[in-house]
Amino acid sequence: MSVILVGGTPGTGKTKVAKILGSKLTVEVISLGQLADDSGCITAEDKARNTGIINEDCLVDALFELTADKSKRLVIEGHYIDLVPSSSIQWVFVLRTHPETLKKRLSERDYSEDKVTENVEAEVIGVCQLDALDAFGEAKVFEIDTTELSAPQSVEKIQALMKSGSSPTRIDWMSQLEEQGRIDEFLTD
Ligand SMILES: Nc1ncnc2c1ncn2[C@@H]1O[C@H](COP(=O)(O)OP(=O)(O)O)[C@@H](O)[C@H]1O
Ligand SMILES: [Mg+2]
Numbered sequence: 599m600s601v602i603l604v605g606g607t608p609g610t611g612k613t614k615v616a617k618i619l620g621s622k623l624t625v626e627v628i629s630l631g632q633l634a635d636d637s638g639c640i641t642a643e644d645k646a647r648n649t650g651i652i653n654e655d656c657l658v659d660a661l662f663e664l665t666a667d668k669s670k671r672l673v674i675e676g677h678y679i680d681l682v683p684s685s686s687i688q689w690v691f692v693l694r695t696h697p698e699t700l701k702k703r704l705s706e707r708d709y710s711e712d713k714v715t716e717n718v719e720a721e722v723i724g725v726c727q728l729d730a731l732d733a734f735g736e737a738k739v740f741e742i743d744t745t746e747l748s749a750p751q752s753v754e755k756i757q758a759l760m761k762s763g764s765s766p767t768r769i770d771w772m773s774q775l776e777e778q779g780r781i782d783e784f785l786t787d
Contacts (some may be wrong), residue, residue, distance in 0.1 A: 601665060601672050601686045605679035605723040606693035609703045614749040615693060616675035619756060621731055623673070630676025633660055650700035677726075690738050691756050692730050694769045697722050697784045698746040715786060722771050722784045740766045745746055 602625070604616040613629065623667035634640050639656035641669050643649075665672070665686040674682055679690065696705070697718050704714045720726070730739045740759055744752045775781045 600688035601674055601682060602688060603679045603682060603690045603730075603734075604675040604693065605677070605690065605726050605743065606672065607695070607700065607726055608677065608717050609700050609707065610693035610695045610721070611744050611749055611752060612675045612677075612693055613758070615691075615744070615752050616673050618749055618753045620673040622753060622757065623671075625671045625673050627673045627675065630657070630674065630678050630681075633657070633664065633676075634678075652678065654678070654681060679726075680729045682733055687734055687738060689760060690730050690734050690740065690741060691759075692727050692741045694724075694727070694741050694743050694745075694750065694771075695721065695774070697771055699745050701728075701784075718784055719786070722781075724770065724772065724774065727769070734768065741769045743769055 602623075604612050604619065606612050616629070619625075634657050635650075637656060637660035639653045639660060640650035641653045641656070642651040644651050657678065660776070661682050663684055701714060701718050704710050706718055709717075712748050727739070727741060731775045740756075742752055742755055742759075747755065771784075772781070775784060
């Protein structure tokens with residue numbers, strides 16, 4: 599089995615990038631949010647945040663079933679990639695976007711101010727990166743800085759990495775922003 603995961607904070611371009619990558623590789627693309635919905639794993643509603651709450655046990659079961667066919671190749675994108683069975687994973691790409699650019703992108707969506715702040719903070723800290731490293735280990739997790747790239751350019755970068763065999767490099771917005779004395783612009787307290 600060879601699953602290619604595309605993860606990242608909301609607004610980093612997962613859905614768009616995964617779609618293009620899937621069509622270039624002629625591989626089916628699964629969106630975790632869609633899978634959760636189709637599998638009846640969205641069990642409650644978080645009214646304050648205006649989103650559904652995913653039953654993680656239910657989604658883990660759905661993912662086990664989905665990845666059980668060892669001959670199949672899949673691109674899986676979404677916000678809960680660490681729930682995908684580790685044994686099925688070949689590549690993990692975590693999309694990263696500079697917090698300033700991400701803030702602009704998310705503000706253009708119908709996101710509340712709180713939701714923008716929450717997601718920008720998660721990107722500064724690198725929550726998705728840390729979760730992915732925890733779940734899949736250093737060697738499989740590659741980070742793509744999409745700040746200055748279009749979605750097709752991000753896909754080209756992913757495909758180049760898949761061919762090159764080079765080691766992953768890490769992105770650390772927190773240290774960069776601290777060095778520039780800009781951390782307070784992005785973290786509340
Ligand atoms: N380099 C890039 N890669 C992907 N999306 C980008 C890029 N630059 C800007 N975008 C824009 O960012 C927005 C978020 O993309 P989307 O795929 O919905 O993200 P996600 O699924 O991670 O929330 C889209 O409007 C997309 O056009
Ligand atoms: Mg998306």
